Amino acid sequence: xxxxxxEVEELIRAGVPMADDLGFKxxxxxxxxxxxxxxxxERFIRPGGTISGPVQMALADASMYAAVLASLGKVEMAVTxxxxxxxxxxPAPCDLKxxxxxxxxxxxxxxxxxxxxxxxxxxxxxxxxxxxSYALPAT
Amino acid sequence: xxxxxxEVEELIRAGVPMADDLGFKxxxxxxxxxxxxxxxxERFIRPGGTISGPVQMALADASMYAAVLASLGKVEMAVTxxxxxxxxxxPAPCDLKxxxxxxxxxxxxxxxxxxxxxxxxxxxxxxxxxxxSYALPAT
Amino acid sequence: xxxxxxEVEELIRAGVPMADDLGFKxxxxxxxxxxxxxxxxERFIRPGGTISGPVQMALADASMYAAVLASLGKVEMAVTxxxxxxxxxxPAPCDLKxxxxxxxxxxxxxxxxxxxxxxxxxxxxxxxxxxxSYALPAT
Amino acid sequence: xxxxxxEVEELIRAGVPMADDLGFKxxxxxxxxxxxxxxxxERFIRPGGTISGPVQMALADASMYAAVLASLGKVEMAVTxxxxxxxxxxPAPCDLKxxxxxxxxxxxxxxxxxxxxxxxxxxxxxxxxxxxSYALPAT
Numbered sequence: 001x002x003x004x005x006x007e008v009e010e011l012i013r014a015g016v017p018m019a020d021d022l023g024f025k026x027x028x029x030x031x032x033x034x035x036x037x038x039x040x041x042e043r044f045i046r047p048g049g050t051i052s053g054p055v056q057m058a059l060a061d062a063s064m065y066a067a068v069l070a071s072l073g074k075v076e077m078a079v080t081x082x083x084x085x086x087x088x089x090x091p092a093p094c095d096l097k098x099x100x101x102x103x104x105x106x107x108x109x110x111x112x113x114x115x116x117x118x119x120x121x122x123x124x125x126x127x128x129x130x131x132x133s134y135a136l137p138a139t
Numbered sequence: 140x141x142x143x144x145x146e147v148e149e150l151i152r153a154g155v156p157m158a159d160d161l162g163f164k165x166x167x168x169x170x171x172x173x174x175x176x177x178x179x180x181e182r183f184i185r186p187g188g189t190i191s192g193p194v195q196m197a198l199a200d201a202s203m204y205a206a207v208l209a210s211l212g213k214v215e216m217a218v219t220x221x222x223x224x225x226x227x228x229x230p231a232p233c234d235l236k237x238x239x240x241x242x243x244x245x246x247x248x249x250x251x252x253x254x255x256x257x258x259x260x261x262x263x264x265x266x267x268x269x270x271x272s273y274a275l276p277a278t
Numbered sequence: 279x280x281x282x283x284x285e286v287e288e289l290i291r292a293g294v295p296m297a298d299d300l301g302f303k304x305x306x307x308x309x310x311x312x313x314x315x316x317x318x319x320e321r322f323i324r325p326g327g328t329i330s331g332p333v334q335m336a337l338a339d340a341s342m343y344a345a346v347l348a349s350l351g352k353v354e355m356a357v358t359x360x361x362x363x364x365x366x367x368x369p370a371p372c373d374l375k376x377x378x379x380x381x382x383x384x385x386x387x388x389x390x391x392x393x394x395x396x397x398x399x400x401x402x403x404x405x406x407x408x409x410x411s412y413a414l415p416a417t
Numbered sequence: 418x419x420x421x422x423x424e425v426e427e428l429i430r431a432g433v434p435m436a437d438d439l440g441f442k443x444x445x446x447x448x449x450x451x452x453x454x455x456x457x458x459e460r461f462i463r464p465g466g467t468i469s470g471p472v473q474m475a476l477a478d479a480s481m482y483a484a485v486l487a488s489l490g491k492v493e494m495a496v497t498x499x500x501x502x503x504x505x506x507x508p509a510p511c512d513l514k515x516x517x518x519x520x521x522x523x524x525x526x527x528x529x530x531x532x533x534x535x536x537x538x539x540x541x542x543x544x545x546x547x548x549x550s551y552a553l554p555a556t
Contacts, residue, residue: 016183018193021160039140043156049194053219063190074455081194082550084223084362084501086409088382088387103407104366108525109498111364113407129381129391131364131409133499168539220387221411223362223501225528226549227521242546243505247386248359248505251544268520268530269505272360295460299438330480331497332435336471358470362501386485395495 008069010064011095019062022055026066032105034058034066037097050090056116057085060130063098064112068134071102071110075137081109083132091118091127110134144168147208151201158201161194163203164238165261171244173205183212189229195255196224199269202237207273210241210249214276220248222271230257231264249273283307286347290340297340300333304344306373310383311346315375328368334368334394335363338408341376342390346412349380349388353415359387361410369396388412422446425486429479436479439472439513443483444514448523451483454514467507473533474502477547480515481529487550488519488527492554498526508535508544527551 003011009026012019028035046052061080067077076107099116114130148165167174177198182191200219203262206218221247239253253269281289287304290297306313316337323329339358346356378392392408426443427435430515455476455507462468478497485495517531531547 016191016193017184018191044159045156050303051335052155052157053222054155054193055199057196057200057222058193061196079189079229080226082223082225082499083192083196084221084409086221088220088384088410090218090283100337103404111366112148126381129409131362131407133364141445176441221360223548225550227523242543245505250546252506265520268528268548270501270546294469294471295462296469297436298461321438323434324458328496330433330435332471333476335446335474335478339470339474342463357467357502357507360501360503361474362497362499366499368496 001031003069003073005051008066009036011069011074012102016062018058022058022060024059029066029070032071032102034063034070034100034101035097036063036066037095040094040096044052045093049093051093051096051133053087055079056087056091056096056128057083059096059098059123059126060085060114060116061132062131063100063114064134067112078122079137080132081133082128085128085130087128089125089127091116091137108136110136142168142208142212145158147173147205150155150213154199155201157197161197161215163201168205168209171206171210171241173202173209173239174236175202175205175239176234184232187230188232190232194227194265195226195230195235196222199253199267200271201257202239202253203271203273204251206239206251207249210244213250217273219233220272220274222265222269223231226267228264228266230255233257249274249275258267258268281307281347281351286312286344288301289347289352290343294329294340296336298309298387300336301416302337302340304410306346307344310345310349310380312348312378313375314341314378315373318372323371327371329371329374330380331365334374334406335361337374337376338394338406339410341392342380342410342412345378345380345390349383349390355415356412359411359413361408363367363406365406367403367405369394372396386414388414419548420446420486420490425451425483428486428491429482431480433479435475439475440454441479442492446483447486449488450515453480453483453517454512456554457513459510462510465466466510468513469472470504472546473508473513474500476513476515477502477531477533477545478489478549479529480517481549481551484517484519485527490520492536493549494554498550498552500547502545502547504545506530506542506544508533525553527553
């Protein structure tokens with residue numbers, strides 16, 4: 001049974017304390033994708049006035065998980081197998097959005113791609129590009 | 140002028156709020172390397188009783204930065220260019236150590252490797268393997 | 279001055295002998311992208327009847343280079359800085375296509391994404407996903 | 418039953434035609450590691466007088482496979498799941514060596530690290546750093 005955006009958000013916030021700390025929100029989910037965001041706070045800032053790398057990585061990881069949950073239903077024991085992030089430009093000090101898609105859903109691994117976007121509607125900049133895989137529980 | 144472990148720790152904690160939240164400690168630094176750790180707290184846990192991926196990534200990123208600072212002195216504007224992590228096994232719910240080395244220090248990029256270790260002295264397990272690069276400020 | 283698909287192909291085949299060995303072809307180029315392919319031969323096969331990983335990586339690397347050349351004009355000294363490939367499924371023993379895009383063109387690095395596709399028109403499968411960066415010559 | 422260096426070399430050359438083209442040699446193997454090399458030929462060269470990226474990637478991939486075969490015995494159907502390479506400096510136009518180790522041998526994945534070295538005994542330079550994983554056949 002497929003999950004709603006609110007259900008995915010609650011599962012992730014309950015399971016991953018850091019997602020809760022970051023104010024992680026799930027805007028939209030569907031088969032194979034999730035749109036998520038974190039709301040800006042001063043705590044994310046690092047020298048140079050930009051959002052720190054670990055905050056971007058935490059958002060990317062939670063977003064991949066959201067896309068996997070949206071595609072498979074509740075699979076609490078799925079764990080990240082690897083994550084690779086390229087930081088393309090410094091995000092502005094504002095909300096950060098993530099668009100995660102499942103590129104391939106295998107029996108043992110879900111392989112995902114995430115784009116992190118900064119800025120308002122119609123003026124979004126790609127600030128980081130992420131790929132990663134989730135190991136799925138044996139069924 | 141080279142920095143002490145305490146100076147590196149203070150620079151990172153002051154500059155990256157998440158490092159401070161995680162109780163990031165620098166045990167030892169030298170030319171080309173840094174040994175660091177985070178002290179376990181219940182807040183790191185995710186389903187399955189293990190330390191969450193984002194916490195591991197935050198430690199790895201801060202540790203690379205520590206190794207770069209230890210090698211170059213104070214370069215506050217260095218930013219992570221990319222980071223790739225492979226999660227090898229679930230860390231136990233205890234302190235997590237990181238051993239970061241600078242594999243190559245170029246003019247524009249410092250390329251690093253980090254090993255995340257879990258468990259007590261003499262019984263450490265490699266739980267994650269990380270590579271990444273830091274973009275250095277133009278000089 | 280922008281280059282044609284034929285010019286990009288010739289530059290790469292002249293400069294990278296392995297591209298020539300693989301029968302590397304450039305179908306189409308434009309600002310920020312390149313569509314390329316290699317023609318299947320029995321020499322690409324590995325156990326399991328699939329195209330070997332190194333052949334896929336060589337195609338991906340040449341395709342990134344094609345997208346960079348298409349975007350910047352002739353920059354012979356650009357070199358790959360890193361390349362990360364995820365093999366998603368085994369390609370069929372037939373031509374392999376690549377769609378490379380430049381995600382971000384910085385002053386020092388061009389960051390690219392490549393999708394490797396197998397199969398005929400209208401029935402293409404994503405077989406590998408690649409990200410990578412090219413170091414650009416100082417200007 | 419463990420394999421000798423010669424047996425590993427023969428398995429890889431028979432199975433991966435590109436390894437044979439490159440003159441891939443296995444110098445030494447043992448539980449969890451393999452030392453390999455390719456003999457320099459003019460065909461590897463790219464603009465700038467250095468060994469091309471695809472040749473380095475092919476060597477790295479074959480070396481990971483050698484370390485897996487050395488550790489598990491004959492597992493012909495193991496396939497690369499991902500490979501990530503960072504090119505650290507341009508290799509000189511001479512033989513290229515690879516030191517591959519298995520960092521973790523799981524039930525489903527073998528996770529490896531490879532260092533590519535250029536230059537003579539006692540004067541070796543680390544030219545590329547590679548991580549990757551091999552999917553193991555279900556047993």
